[in-house]
Amino acid sequence: MTKKALRREPLYEQIKTVLIRRIGDGEWLVNDCLPSEWDLAAELGVSQGTVRKALTALVSDGLLYRRQGLGTFVSETPGDWGEGAMLTPGLFNERPDPLVQELIGVSRSHASDEMADALQVRRSAPLVRVRQLWRLGGVVVALDDAYLPAESFEGLDARWIRQAGGGVHAALQQRFGVRARCVGEQVRAVVPPREESLLLGLDPEEPALAVLRLSAGMDGAPVEWRQRYCRSRFWSWTRREKW
Amino acid sequence: MTKKALRREPLYEQIKTVLIRRIGDGEWLVNDCLPSEWDLAAELGVSQGTVRKALTALVSDGLLYRRQGLGTFVSETPGDWGEGAMLTPGLFNERPDPLVQELIGVSRSHASDEMADALQVRRSAPLVRVRQLWRLGGVVVALDDAYLPAESFEGLDARWIRQAGGGVHAALQQRFGVRARCVGEQVRAVVPPREESLLLGLDPEEPALAVLRLSAGMDGAPVEWRQRYCRSRFWSWTRREKW
């Protein structure tokens, strides 16, 4: 036994966990209104202030949104691009632009060592690969491949993805009840392989931004490994603070 | 007159503003302990909870840090790399590494249109350029040029920067009382110009990550425009969430 007693987890953290689970279980669907802070407080046996602290954290995590005078709601499944993520297209003082994704195809693949490590599957484990193209104003700006463990997502195919509105993450939510969120991201400057370079419309030897991203379910289990090549010729990728 | 009355700014926002100003004025220096939440509350005429909310916001902004049982303290001036910023070196599951900066030289330059726009100075306005090299484990990993309005920072030279510990931001704080923080960042994949490519030890035509960064003082006035080339060959640049 250790001398130091385990610090008990704060109440609002426990509330967060409960709410995440109940949302994941489908008790409240996308854009559903949660019970009011007071109702939740009564039901959970804590004060309204504690519920508020948990809700505020979930809002900043992007799982919920609030509208004063209306209530607290479940957010849309984030799109495949990764709304709250590191790289969004645009220049320093620009408005967000509409990104359109185009599904190219779904195929089978096997886990590289790097993927197997990130997805916590064995090496060469079977994966599903979903290849998509991103356009902005008609111009191709990015190409990405999403890799998912085939054993966990049997039956995921182009039809399901199209029915879900074209997004892998939307399909995961609808077909498997999994809400994926980005848990790690990497950026490199590379010259893409010839095939990808052609799809992107790059000159030979023209560099692109390569983004590697790992997504996990709300329970923390790795769900998707994504490799994306971004054109860096006309567009750049920006982060903006409140300013 | 408009029908809709102006919404009064929340108290904790006002408290934030007051504290930022008093820190900027040097009332508390780096690593100084602020008065306790209760003392601040009494002095400012608000409740302890309101002070806490303002302090919490400033902690998440990186201006303060707290240690339970001790107090609330003023953070170090962030280093020139940009500690809390988008790109920090390392692989997915790595610990942070010690980055060492080496001052190459300080020279005069003139604002390009892009710089003038970001720094809010006239085109071709005189600028001070500070060129630095970044090493990680002895290997050169990045090269950057910091551009500052010469009129605002007259006298900034290599000696002052060295005396401040080698950092531009540290020198700004010590010599001009300006705490700079990153307000916007951009990433591109490019093949650097020949001179920069040589300094970085890149092969000809080898791509690098180019990071453009605008920093502002606590009052929001633009202070520094920075262009950085990062080697992308052995190192990659990562963001990690709590995970």
Next chain:
DNA sequence: TAGTGGTCTAGACCACAGG
């Protein structure tokens, strides 16, 4: 008008650090 989130207060207890 009723119900919601947004803010603020006052007071309480806990865990931690230091003398």
Next chain:
DNA sequence: CTGTGGTCTAGACCACTAG
């Protein structure tokens, strides 16, 4: 032991939204 931040409660008032 004292003082600090960390958490939690109960209650209040405000601003916004919908019907």
